[in-house]
Amino acid sequence: MENAPNKSLLEHNKGLLQSIDLYEYILETSVYPREPAPLKELRMATANHPWFFMSTAPDAAQLMGMLLKIVNAKKTIEIGVYTGYSLLLTALSIPDDGKVLAIDINRETYEIGLPIIRKAGVEHKIDFIESQAIPVLDKLLKNLSTKYPPYKALFPFCITILELQRVKLIFFFVFLFHQKENEGSFDFAFVDANKDDYMNYHERILKLVKVGGLIIYDNTLWGGTVARPEEAVSEDRRDSRRSIIEFNKSISTDHRLEISLAPWGDGMTICRRIC
Numbered sequence: 720m721e722n723a724p725n726k727s728l729l730e731h732n733k734g735l736l737q738s739i740d741l742y743e744y745i746l747e748t749s750v751y752p753r754e755p756a757p758l759k760e761l762r763m764a765t766a767n768h769p770w771f772f773m774s775t776a777p778d779a780a781q782l783m784g785m786l787l788k789i790v791n792a793k794k795t796i797e798i799g800v801y802t803g804y805s806l807l808l809t810a811l812s813i814p815d816d817g818k819v820l821a822i823d824i825n826r827e828t829y830e831i832g833l834p835i836i837r838k839a840g841v842e843h844k845i846d847f848i849e850s851q852a853i854p855v856l857d858k859l860l861k862n863l864s865t866k867y868p869p870y871k872a873l874f875p876f877c878i879t880i881l882e883l884q885r886v887k888l889i890f891f892f893v894f895l896f897h898q899k900e901n902e903g904s905f906d907f908a909f910v911d912a913n914k915d916d917y918m919n920y921h922e923r924i925l926k927l928v929k930v931g932g933l934i935i936y937d938n939t940l941w942g943g944t945v946a947r948p949e950e951a952v953s954e955d956r957r958d959s960r961r962s963i964i965e966f967n968k969s970i971s972t973d974h975r976l977e978i979s980l981a982p983w984g985d986g987m988t989i990c991r992r993i994c
């Protein structure tokens with residue numbers, strides 16, 4: 720089969736479906752025939768990378784692409800980029816003047832997908848930030864630019880005499896003028912990074928996404944381990960399993976959201992902010 724990924728990737732992505740055959744059937748009949756060419760190229764480019772299993776499953780991504788369009792997402796944020804499958808999907812699904820603020824601690828893996836993103840003509844929609852996500856989210860919530868040194872926004876009068884040249888001064892005022900409120904300004908967020916911070920991401924992301932906006936959390940069934948006793952789970956998966964269980968429990972009673980835990984891929988919780 721032309722599209723065929725390796726068996727271990729299929730085994731990983733089939734999630735809670737009964738068999739690889741059934742999962743392959745879904746991919747072959749309804750996902751691959753509609754997968755945009757750049758996404759297919761990125762999926763192939765990722766297939767031989769040692770962490771290939773981290774990439775968002777194509778069937779889950781297909782649903783995400785539709786949701787992005789349903790909410791007319793324009794300003795979006797992604798935590799956890801890896802080689803960029805979900806990032807490219809988002810960039811392809813939003814309008815030409817849309818934006819994805821993409822955060823990952825590892826720029827190296829993002830650069831695997833970057834040539835394909837460029838070729839697809841959507842690089843201008845992406846602001847990639849190589850960083851731990853929490854400090855970036857905190858900066859956004861303080862309405863500080865994620866690109867410009869924060870002391871300049873906090874202490875305008877700290878600008879040194881040396882900087883009081885005309886060009887820099889004009890730039891500074893333009894920067895202040897354009898500084899926007901970030902709270903409630905994002906249409907869409909995709910969270911797919913370290914599981915032990917999901918609760919920390921949630922409180923911040925919820926403030927950044929507008930009422931009516933969507934937040935998707937990936938891997939919320941953690942390979943099905945959430946429903947198994949801890950002793951039956953390999954040790955390397957236990958900490959994240961505990962974090963995901965705690966996260967799932969917490970958002971199930973979070974009245975600021977409507978939620979649906981969809982068993983796509985490794986489980987994705989789709990949240991709509993309602994207040």
Ligand SMILES: C[S@@+](CC[C@H](N)C(=O)[O-])C[C@H]1O[C@@H](n2cnc3c(N)ncnc32)[C@H](O)[C@@H]1O
Pocket residue numbers: 773774775798799800801802803804805806822823824825828850851852853911912913916
């Ligand atoms: C599951 S992968 C993301 C997969 C990606 N969404 C895709 O479709 O290919 C998780 C990513 O989260 C990143 N990550 C882990 N901890 C992080 C943190 N504290 N802040 C930001 N990114 C983090 C990792 O470097 C990794 O690239």
